[in-house]
Amino acid sequence: MRLSSIYIKGFKSFYKETNINFNERVTGVVGPNGSGKSNIVDAIRWVLGEQKTTELRLDSMSDLLFNGTSKRKKSSMAQVTLTFDNTKNLLPTEYNTVAISRVLYRSGESEYRINDVACRLKDVRSLFIDTGIGSDSYAIIALNMVEDILADNNGSRRMMVEQAS
Amino acid sequence: MRLSSIYIKGFKSFYKETNINFNERVTGVVGPNGSGKSNIVDAIRWVLGEQKTTELRLDSMSDLLFNGTSKRKKSSMAQVTLTFDNTKNLLPTEYNTVAISRVLYRSGESEYRINDVACRLKDVRSLFIDTGIGSDSYAIIALNMVEDILADNNGSRRMMVEQAS
Amino acid sequence: ATTRFLTAFEEIREHFKTVFTTLFKEGDTCDLFLEEEDRPLDSKIKIVAKPKGKRPKSLSQLSGGEKTLTAIALLFSLYLYKPAPFCIFDEVDAPLDDANISKFNNIIREFSKNSQFIVVTHNKATMAAVDVLYGVFMQELGVSEVAQVDFRNYENLHTVDR
Amino acid sequence: ATTRFLTAFEEIREHFKTVFTTLFKEGDTCDLFLEEEDRPLDSKIKIVAKPKGKRPKSLSQLSGGEKTLTAIALLFSLYLYKPAPFCIFDEVDAPLDDANISKFNNIIREFSKNSQFIVVTHNKATMAAVDVLYGVFMQELGVSEVAQVDFRNYENLHTVDR
Ligand SMILES: Nc1ncnc2c1ncn2[C@@H]1O[C@H](COP(=O)(O)OP(=O)(O)OP(=O)(O)O)[C@@H](O)[C@H]1O
Ligand SMILES: Nc1ncnc2c1ncn2[C@@H]1O[C@H](COP(=O)(O)OP(=O)(O)OP(=O)(O)O)[C@@H](O)[C@H]1O
Ligand SMILES: [Mg+2]
Ligand SMILES: [Mg+2]
Numbered sequence: 001m002r003l004s005s006i007y008i009k010g011f012k013s014f015y016k017e018t019n020i021n022f023n024e025r026v027t028g029v030v031g032p033n034g035s036g037k038s039n040i041v042d043a044i045r046w047v048l049g050e051q052k053t054t055e056l057r058l059d060s061m062s063d064l065l066f067n068g069t070s071k072r073k074k075s076s077m078a079q080v081t082l083t084f085d086n087t088k089n090l091l092p093t094e095y096n097t098v099a100i101s102r103v104l105y106r107s108g109e110s111e112y113r114i115n116d117v118a119c120r121l122k123d124v125r126s127l128f129i130d131t132g133i134g135s136d137s138y139a140i141i142a143l144n145m146v147e148d149i150l151a152d153n154n155g156s157r158r159m160m161v162e163q164a165s
Numbered sequence: 166m167r168l169s170s171i172y173i174k175g176f177k178s179f180y181k182e183t184n185i186n187f188n189e190r191v192t193g194v195v196g197p198n199g200s201g202k203s204n205i206v207d208a209i210r211w212v213l214g215e216q217k218t219t220e221l222r223l224d225s226m227s228d229l230l231f232n233g234t235s236k237r238k239k240s241s242m243a244q245v246t247l248t249f250d251n252t253k254n255l256l257p258t259e260y261n262t263v264a265i266s267r268v269l270y271r272s273g274e275s276e277y278r279i280n281d282v283a284c285r286l287k288d289v290r291s292l293f294i295d296t297g298i299g300s301d302s303y304a305i306i307a308l309n310m311v312e313d314i315l316a317d318n319n320g321s322r323r324m325m326v327e328q329a330s
Numbered sequence: 331a332t333t334r335f336l337t338a339f340e341e342i343r344e345h346f347k348t349v350f351t352t353l354f355k356e357g358d359t360c361d362l363f364l365e366e367e368d369r370p371l372d373s374k375i376k377i378v379a380k381p382k383g384k385r386p387k388s389l390s391q392l393s394g395g396e397k398t399l400t401a402i403a404l405l406f407s408l409y410l411y412k413p414a415p416f417c418i419f420d421e422v423d424a425p426l427d428d429a430n431i432s433k434f435n436n437i438i439r440e441f442s443k444n445s446q447f448i449v450v451t452h453n454k455a456t457m458a459a460v461d462v463l464y465g466v467f468m469q470e471l472g473v474s475e476v477a478q479v480d481f482r483n484y485e486n487l488h489t490v491d492r
Numbered sequence: 493a494t495t496r497f498l499t500a501f502e503e504i505r506e507h508f509k510t511v512f513t514t515l516f517k518e519g520d521t522c523d524l525f526l527e528e529e530d531r532p533l534d535s536k537i538k539i540v541a542k543p544k545g546k547r548p549k550s551l552s553q554l555s556g557g558e559k560t561l562t563a564i565a566l567l568f569s570l571y572l573y574k575p576a577p578f579c580i581f582d583e584v585d586a587p588l589d590d591a592n593i594s595k596f597n598n599i600i601r602e603f604s605k606n607s608q609f610i611v612v613t614h615n616k617a618t619m620a621a622v623d624v625l626y627g628v629f630m631q632e633l634g635v636s637e638v639a640q641v642d643f644r645n646y647e648n649l650h651t652v653d654r
Contacts, residue, residue: 001415003446013474020464020476022416025442028460029450032589033557034543035466036474037450041420057552069472069545146422149401150389157375160408161339166577168608178636185626185638187578190604193622194612197427198395199381200628201636202612206582222390234383234634311584314563315551322537325570326501383633394583421556424586427614452589471545 004083004097010075011046012039015066047080047102049125065106079103100124169248169262175240176211177204180231212245212267214290230271244268265289336370338411345407350379353403353433357382360400377404394425399433406437409445416446423453435459457481494532500573501526501537507569512541515565515595519544522562539566556587561596568599571607578608585615597621619643 003022008014013036020040029037042056046064050056058064066075081101101113102124112119114127148156168187173179178201185205194202207221211229215221223229231240246266266278267289277284279292313321343362350360358381366373379400380386389397402422409417419438423431435456438447449460457463458481465479505524512522520543528535541562542548551559564584571579581600585593597618600609611622619625620643627641 003416003448013468013472015473016475018474018476022446022448024446024461026438026447026449026460026462028457028463029448029466030452030457030463030479031466032468033561033587033592034555035468036476037466038420038555039474040466040476041418041448041450044418059550059552063553067547069470069547071470071545072473146398146401146405149404150397152374155372155374157377157404158373160404161342161375162335162371168578168610178630178634180635181637183636183638187608187610189608189623191600191609191611191622191624193619193625194610194628195614195619195625195641196628197630198399198425198430199393200630201638202628203393203582204636205628205638206580206610206612209580224388224390228391232385234385234632236383236632237635311560311563311567314566315559317536320534320536322539322566323535325566326504326537327497327533381634421587425583425614452587472543 002085004085007081008043010066010078011043043080047082049121077105167250169250172246173208175231175243176208208245212247214286242270342407342411345410349406350403353399398425413444418448420450423456431455504569504573507572511568512565515561560587575606580610582612585618593617
């Protein structure tokens with residue numbers, strides 16, 4: 001199961017529609033401080049079902065909608081779509097391509113979709129349950145998760161081993 | 166008041182007598198991971214009176230004595246001497262050079278000296294009281310103190326402003 | 331559940347010893363153990379590192395870079411037991427020296443045969459080691475954009491940002 | 493004591509606004525204020541950063557590098573109020589991009605007219621900016637040694653360590 005691409009719009013600093021392909025084995029992301037690199041990481045966590053605002057560096061979930069600049073209005077919705085190539089059928093579905101979408105409206109409503117069919121958060125989560133990818137899994141290693149291993153906050157090391165087992 | 170040099174022996178990984186001069190405006194310290202750079206920073210904090218083992222990255226004070234390798238025995242004492250040029254008389258003493266020493270013996274005994282005269286920790290501290298240098302002052306900025314400002318643990322920002330006022 | 335946890339733990343521990351020595355040096359060893367062996371499911375996991383020639387020490391006594399490298403070793407040990415389809419590193423290489431950054435990039439290259447990696451970095455050596463580089467920048471203030479960049483043209487990203 | 497604290501606070505706040513704009517850009521502003529103005533001696537101090545064109549935001553919403561730069565601005569504001577004879581930075585530049593590392597080294601250069609700086613770093617640009625460079629290495633396992641190094645010969649330090 002390989003990552004294929006990500007689509008981001010209205011999420012944090014990504015006011016504009018943005019597409020990034022992940023066709024290679026090792027993809028590098030670079031850029032100046034504050035340009036939006038960690039926001040891309042947050043977008044991936046969010047679309048996979050992250051619910052903790054602290055893990056997304058937010059005071060509240062509504063903070064993840066593009067909140068405007070002197071030239072641009074706030075966005076009314078935020079959308080992230082993560083597309084996977086499922087040709088090895090690691091994901092328990094017959095499709096060759098799996099696209100997971102999450103949308104949040106400024107009204108507070110949110111939607112989840114798998115291949116454009118509306119579903120619930122738990123459907124997204126059960127899709128990945130055996131693959132080791134959850135928004136909190138060790139597949140997503142931000143610098144603070146390395147710190148988590150080191151500080152062993154709340155027995156985080158044991159939790160990671162439990163997740164693997 | 167300028168730093169002049171530091172002498173380290175038996176302190177953490179500094180088994181051998183080590184002298185470093187600080188004659189320049191900006192001194193850089195480089196080297197591989199684990200080579201001893203932060204240990205030099207710890208040595209400066211310690212000789213200025215740091216008493217908190219956590220700030221010195223120790224489980225207990227005795228951990229700061231060189232604890233031996235397969236080829237070298239443990240050290241029986243640790244000494245750090247920090248020498249200042251006092252030609253502007255910022256330090257309330259008539260000497261042009263001020264050397265602060267701190268020694269810890271494996272027995273647990275410790276000594277403080279100012280210009281080779283035995284004294285107490287509080288004498289070392291009162292020497293620096295008006296200059297903004299205390300082992301916990303904002304003059305000593307380890308990466309974790311930048312984090313302290315950011316996290317504002319225990320109102321650390323307010324404490325820094327208080328120290329300055 | 332306890333048996334499953336212990337089986338996983340033992341295997342991860344074996345991997346950890348191998349990966350640690352790869353990332354550190356021949357002669358550097360380490361170990362992983364349960365603080366409370368009689369209550370495995372609630373016990374904390376302790377990491378001990380023993381670099382060659384030095385005394386064994388708890389994680390807290392290692393340097394900044396050594397700690398990061400040890401945590402990376404544990405992460406890759408989990409992957410050896412249960413591979414994750416992809417992994418994201420966000421500036422994990424910041425505290426590493428040049429030699430360790432090279433080891434970090436080599437182990438990513440090795441594991442990338444089975445998993446994809448996304449590596450956010452400010453480090454030139456890491457940039458040179460990846461297969462494709464995406465530059466993130468703000469042409470317009472406060473609005474992020476992404477474009478594929480050639481490592482040799484990376485400097486230009488900075489002028490774009492202003 | 494309250495008056496003394498408030499006088500210091502006000503002056504440091506003024507400095508913070510200037511230094512912040514120097515480290516960020518023209519048009520980037522910030523502020524410092526007491527969360528509880530009626531109890532200044534016990535109140536926490538809040539930092540707000542407002543980069544040009546963006547909405548003002550609490551520190552937690554800034555990026556890793558922006559946070560570090562903001563903390564550095566506060567440190568130097570304290571120095572403008574009460575200069576410290578010397579200051580030690582231990583790998584503070586790790587999360588900064590090239591342009592901000594350059595600003596970091598420039599502000600150190602400026603303040604070094606009145607204070608001495610000791611800068612521990614892994615960054616080549618910072619190494620090039622200092623007046624003298626000391627290399628720390630372990631020729632013998634577990635035993636630290638220090639030698640003055642020429643920036644251009646820095647690479648050799650790594651072979652020494654093995
Ligand atoms: N809801 C939002 N709307 C608009 N901009 C936002 C929003 N949330 C965060 N930002 C902006 O995104 C920028 C931070 O992006 P990010 O954390 O991705 O930076 P980065 O590229 O990782 O930088 P660094 O190298 O310093 O880690 C901040 O300047 C912040 O103001
Ligand atoms: N009491 C001691 N006796 C001998 N060695 C010690 C003692 N205390 C710490 N050390 C060793 O000193 C080394 C760490 O040094 P230090 O933290 O100064 O590294 P560093 O140069 O700052 O590295 P980094 O670049 O990773 O931050 C560790 O390997 C540790 O084992
Ligand atoms: Mg970031
Ligand atoms: Mg260090």
